[in-house]
Structure formats: C-alpha cells, structure tokens
Amino acid sequence: MSGITFLDEATDKSVDFIDLVARMRTAQKTYFKNRTQSNLLEAKNYEAQVDVALRNTTLFRIHEEDRQPALIERKRDEGKRIT
Numbered sequence: 001m002s003g004i005t006f007l008d009e010a011t012d013k014s015v016d017f018i019d020l021v022a023r024m025r026t027a028q029k030t031y032f033k034n035r036t037q038s039n040l041l042e043a044k045n046y047e048a049q050v051d052v053a054l055r056n057t058t059l060f061r062i063h064e065e066d067r068q069p070a071l072i073e074r075k076r077d078e079g080k081r082i083t
Contacts, residue, residue, distance in 0.1 A: 017053050024050050 024046035031039035 017050075020046065020050055020053060 024043065027039065027043040027046050031043045
C-alpha cells in the first residue's frame with residue numbers, strides 16, 4: 001500500500017504535519033457539528049498552524065515565487081489598458 005509506505009518513509013516533520021492536519025480536520029468537523037465559538041477558535045488556531053507549516057516548506061515557497069511574477073505582469077498590463 002502506498003499510504004503505508006509513505007508513512008514508513010516519512011520524516012518526523014512529515015508525521016508532525018500529518019498529525020497537525022488531522023487535528024485541524026477533527027476540530028473543523030467538531031465545529032460544524034456543534035457550531036460553538038470555542039470550537040471555531042480551536043479550528044482556526046489549527047488552520048493557522050497548518051498555514052505557517054505550509055509557508056515554511058520549500059515547495060510552497062517555490063510555487064509562490066513562480067506565481068508572483070504573473071501577478072505583477074497582470075497588474076502592469078491592467079495599468080496599460082487604462083487611458
């Protein structure tokens with residue numbers, strides 16, 4: 001099974017990230033089941049932690065760098081169209 005192989009070969013950081021995402025999903029499900037403020041805050045807290053972890057990955061930074069020039073070019077082109 002590829003899932004078991006992945007987990008067997010995962011680094012400690014990968015396992016920590018997978019655990020964090022699992023906790024986030026559980027918190028989100030709990031919020032949507034109960035709709036309490038405390039459940040919402042817990043889910044948002046986990047989501048923020050996942051976002052930080054993603055931003056700290058090399059793959060995410062490369063993806064953002066690749067995407068950013070296109071945004072700059074699009075804004076520049078929009079400025080040219082305005083006369």
